[in-house]
Amino acid sequence: xxxxxxxxxxxxxxxxxxxxxxxxxxxxxxxxxxxxxxxxxxxxxxxxxxxxxxxxxxxxxxxxxxxxxxxxxxxxxxxxxxxxxxxxxxxxxxxxxxxxxxxxxxxxxxxxxxxxxxxxxxxxxxxxxxxxxxxxxxxxxxxxxxxxxxxxxxxxxxxxxxxxxxxxxxxxxxxxxxxxxxxxxxxxxxxxx
Amino acid sequence: xxxxxxxxxxxxxxxxxxxxxxxxxxxxxxxxxxxxxxxxxxxxxxxxxxxxxxxxxxxxxxxxxxxxxxxxxxxxxxxxxxxxxxxxxxxxxxxxxxxxxxxxxxxxxxxxxxxxxxxxxxxxxxxxxxxxxxxxxxxxxxxxxxxxxxxxxxxxxxxxxxxxxxxxxxxxxxxxxxxxxxxxxxxxxxxxx
DNA sequence: AGTTTTCCATACTCTACCGTATGGAACAAG
DNA sequence: CTTGTTCCATACGGTAGAGTATGGAAAACT
Numbered sequence: 257x258x259x260x261x262x263x264x265x266x267x268x269x270x271x272x273x274x275x276x277x278x279x280x281x282x283x284x285x286x287x288x289x290x291x292x293x294x295x296x297x298x299x300x301x302x303x304x305x306x307x308x309x310x311x312x313x314x315x316x317x318x319x320x321x322x323x324x325x326x327x328x329x330x331x332x333x334x335x336x337x338x339x340x341x342x343x344x345x346x347x348x349x350x351x352x353x354x355x356x357x358x359x360x361x362x363x364x365x366x367x368x369x370x371x372x373x374x375x376x377x378x379x380x381x382x383x384x385x386x387x388x389x390x391x392x393x394x395x396x397x398x399x400x401x402x403x404x405x406x407x408x409x410x411x412x413x414x415x416x417x418x419x420x421x422x423x424x425x426x427x428x429x430x431x432x433x434x435x436x437x438x439x440x441x442x443x444x445x446x447x448x449x
Numbered sequence: 450x451x452x453x454x455x456x457x458x459x460x461x462x463x464x465x466x467x468x469x470x471x472x473x474x475x476x477x478x479x480x481x482x483x484x485x486x487x488x489x490x491x492x493x494x495x496x497x498x499x500x501x502x503x504x505x506x507x508x509x510x511x512x513x514x515x516x517x518x519x520x521x522x523x524x525x526x527x528x529x530x531x532x533x534x535x536x537x538x539x540x541x542x543x544x545x546x547x548x549x550x551x552x553x554x555x556x557x558x559x560x561x562x563x564x565x566x567x568x569x570x571x572x573x574x575x576x577x578x579x580x581x582x583x584x585x586x587x588x589x590x591x592x593x594x595x596x597x598x599x600x601x602x603x604x605x606x607x608x609x610x611x612x613x614x615x616x617x618x619x620x621x622x623x624x625x626x627x628x629x630x631x632x633x634x635x636x637x638x639x640x641x642x
Numbered sequence: 643a644g645t646t647t648t649c650c651a652t653a654c655t656c657t658a659c660c661g662t663a664t665g666g667a668a669c670a671a672g
Numbered sequence: 673c674t675t676g677t678t679c680c681a682t683a684c685g686g687t688a689g690a691g692t693a694t695g696g697a698a699a700a701c702t
Contacts (some may be wrong), residue, residue, distance in 0.1 A: 263698095264649060282560065284477060289689060299691085300650045308691070364557045366612040367475065375613050402630035409606025416605045417598075419559040420568050437595035441634070456668090457679060482659060493680045496661070 265297065267305045267315070274316040279357040283365040286313065310370070317374050320358055324378055327352065328385060338392035342407070342443050345386065346435060349414065350426040360415050383408045393444055407442055458490065460498045460508070467509040472550040476558040479506060503563070510567050513551055517571055520545065521578060531585035535600070535636050538579065539628060542607065543619040553608050576601045586637055600635055 273295055278286050288309055292299045306312045331348070335341040349356060359378075365371045387404035391397060417423045424430040466488055471479050481502055485492045499505045524541070528534040542549060552571075558564045580597035584590060610616045617623040 287689060288691090297649095298651055299689095300652075302650095303691075304649060309689095363609060364559070366557070366609070372613065376615060379610070379613060379615055398626075399630065402627050403634070405610075405627065406603060406631055406634060409603045409610060410599060411606065412609045413602025413605035416556055416559070416609065417572070417602060420565065420572060422569060422572055433591075434595050434598065437592065438599055441596070441599060480659060481661090490679095491681055492659095492661085493682075495680095497679060501661070 265295065265301060265305070269295075270302065270305055270312060271316045271319050274312055275320055275358055278316070278361050279354060282361045283313075283368065283371065286316075288312075313370055317362075317370060320355070320362075321374050321378060324355060324359070325381065327355065328381060332385065338389040339443060341389050342386065343439055345407075346411070346438065349411070356415070360419055363412070363415065364419070379408065395444075403442070410438060410442065458488070458494060458498070462488075463495060463498055463505060464509045464512050467505055468513055468551055471509070471554050472547060475554045476506075476561065476564065479509075481505075506563055510555075510563060513548070513555075514567050514571060517548060517552070518574065520548065521574060525578065531582040532636060534582050535579065536632055538600075539604070539631065542604070549608070553612055556605070556608065557612075572601065588637075596635070603631060603635065 270291075273291060274286055277291055277294065286309070288299045288302050292302055295301075302312075306315075332341055332344060335344055362371050362375060366375055383401075383404045386407050387397075387400045390400035390403045390407075395403060414423060424434065463484075466484060467479055470484055470487065479502070481492045481495050485495055488494075495505075499508075525534055525537060528537055555564050555568060559568055576594075576597045579600050580590075580593045583593035583596045583600075588596060607616065617627065
């Protein structure tokens with residue numbers, strides 16, 4: 257029998273704590289000893305659950321990616337109107353804060369050998385998702401793909417500006433006005449066609 | 450009299466080499482000892498020219514920012530047609546490779562206390578520049594500002610995708626086609642009005 | 643009860659870098 | 673030629689974190 261109480265830590269606990277730390281201080285701050293201190297234990301614990309830092313990062317990234325994948329398919333997949341689906345995509349930047357904070361830090365670590373493939377897959381999935389929506393709005397496939405890349409770039413750029421504190425507060429009316437402009441510019445009106 | 454030959458290093462040499470290293474490996478790789486090794490000297494040299502790592506970074510950032518500022522005012526400022534000016538802004542991503550490589554690495558280091566203010570100023574300057582162009586195209590100030598932010602976000606997102614190797618080669622026709630789409634979507638046609 | 647796992651603490655070693663202290667070669671100035 | 677200045681090398685001490693080795697307490701099993 258395992259001790260399932262909270263007296264002892266599991267590998268999953270370490271992975272969650274790792275994501276938490278990454279969301280706050282970035283991936284370069286993911287170090288074993290500081291993390292252990294934060295969890296009230298020593299690294300002796302860590303090295304029992306994981307062979308090393310690399311493995312922890314690998315698992316944490318994998319955990320995050322599957323969360324993200326589930327979000328994409330479930331939350332966004334259930335919206336039938338493509339126009340509304342695209343709008344929701346932008347609005348989600350404000351919600352799901354944690355997932356976005358992690359993503360934002362991962363973006364800063366592109367070039368890292370373990371992070372790079374994750375970023376590539378996630379961006380690919382999301383852009384395909386967006387391209388489909390534009391096709392459903394009547395765009396030819398080529399244009400839909402370009403528009404999807406453009407749309408996703410806008411999203412990435414917004415995250416970057418957010419990191420630089422150069423974006424209006426997400427719940428302000430300035431943000432809403434900007435969002436309206438973005439939607440108007442990028443998403444074709446459904447009834448004009 | 451100073452020895453002006455190449456036997457001895459200057460502070461400017463260190464700053465240039467620092468930018469070079471940052472462009473290649475990122476700002477977190479800017480360490481004194483590795484940099485000194487690269488330059489064929491030891492850190493004894495460095496600590497003669499600079500009080501510490503912070504000062505070097507400060508100077509290097511300042512150097513880069515003034516380069517960037519000059520580029521913005523000179524290269525882009527001389528183009529009178531606002532439409533062409535905006536197009537040129539996007540096309541410059543391919544040229545001026547070094548400046549963009551540095552910028553790309555700086556973006557990854559947003560949140561760094563010394564980097565953050567630089568990024569804010571640069572983005573602010575550029576977005577104002579872009580907003581002016583949109584105003585010259587007949588947009589009301591509010592909309593021009595939104596469109597400028599949107600345009601700059603596209604640019605930032607493109608840089609990010611480039612870091613992830615998810616952008617077509619800059620000299621391919623796929624890139625040209627995408628660029629056409631971006632221009633068509635973001636920049637209002639001059640003769641339609 | 644005795645033994646075996648499980649989980650973690652402690653105490654090392656090792657590497658990489660920062661910053662300092664000091665000496666010394668080369669050149670300039672007198 | 674001597675002296676001072678410029679520029680750099682060498683050697684040292686200090687910090688932070690990675691990974692290893694080992695012991696030990698507590699639970700789980702038999």
